[in-house]
Amino acid sequence: MRRIWVEGDERVDRTGVGTRSLFGETMRFSLKDDAIPLLTTKRVYWKTGLREMLWFLTGNTNIRPLVAQGVRIWTDWPLDRYRRETGAEIDAAEFEARILADDAFAATWGDLGPVYGHQWVNWPRYEAAGEGLFRRAPEGHNQISALITSLRNNPGSRRHIFTGWNVADLDRMALPPCHMTYQFHVRSDGGLSCMLFQRSCDLGLGFAFNVFEAALLTRMIAQQCDLHAHELVWTGGDVHLYLNHAELVEQQLSRVPEGAPKLRILNRPASIFDYKFDDFSVESYSPQAHIAAPVAV
Template structure:
């Protein structure tokens, strides 16, 4: 007899937060219902992926964002050029606040793409995820109390691949985004902040710890991104995907997401989509969007809700 659908644990978490969460004022002023210390587990063997079926998850958009992280880029121009607007709200809000120009987001995004100087001035997010993943700053002493930053920092992702290949039993397979010294320079401090990986019997499993999680809008993308990371690493390191373990700190639903939450909880998950990676590039940094193919994904109708900036 088959067990519960893999998505049911996500829906159970959503219901628990909505019915039992502590209602509180948050950074955005919107308000949330929140619980603390949560976890989900997903089997990734045989191409399985934790794509939600009770609403459509735009996995290609999430994949483009993830591949952008791996480039170390921190400017939204490349994303906007691909029609990916995940990060546009923060620089758009800053532009409107600082200039008084009430340009709408779509026009702002077009200008980012079309005007390189404008993008350089207004499109940078600061040292967010990708910067920390592939170019964590390193400083060398050059005199008493003086330090100089190296031209290139630590590439955590490249080091991770090397350690998985050469020392699979290590307990230090970690990619960290929480650079305390640079948090104030980031448009948004990292939410999905710590990844750790584990090899057993030729299977690669991963833990994602997320300090803050928007369950309705953010978590579906975060689960996909973490699963994608494991699948890519497994291919690069001649391993097979094992399990994704997701852990949340402040795990919340925004109060203005009521319609989405209630509609989604009324649906029943169904289907079992799988991921095929159609090409093995020479490096973890060599993947392109066309290398990923999701099969048997038939989600129910799209549900939307506003992003709290």
């Protein structure tokens, strides 16, 4: 964070807010002995990250089930679209209330398009329809199921990969995938490592959730494959701080990290898709105070 803020290239970005950024950065986090990468220099609402990851694995692309759980991290994008397309002056609380109360409204305005979860578990497939024509298959390709099968049956493979970057669907997504490609590696001692490539990283806000959720998913996959989590390797393309996050940056840099949080998985369900919120516990996490900052949409 300090290096980006001091040495980063100042650029105009999609949101118009402006950033300082570095390109091509890598960090490594040990996952041994239940370790989990959670920032301690500010509070990370890990329960929100857990709910989001479980939502991704359902393949759902509507914010309604998230809002019903009090998770509001995706609301800004459909709300922005609703305001632009209808001209209505509506705040987030009113918008979310309508999402929960009105099925038709939620279906029209709560959907994010074919974002992360859709690509992970329902990547579109097409089948021959005769006379040189093709139609969309009733079921898409479940990359997560295929990954689990591959890890179990061919652990030495170098093709343990899933991605959300479906070029045919990008223009229909509320936000193209930032944490876009995951690759897994099985050590000879049964250790499972994950390398996440993130094309765009908001280091001030999004990063803390991205690394927590990647480590969480690695732990879940390891359990399902009778492996143990070894390491998370995180690589960022454009790693940036927004210029309007000066207060966040200064507060963060003034604090000293401390503690060693642990993630416990309390139950092993039948499949990767059957985990529930209560199957997880974070222990020994005593973060410093939350630091608020605006999200650039």
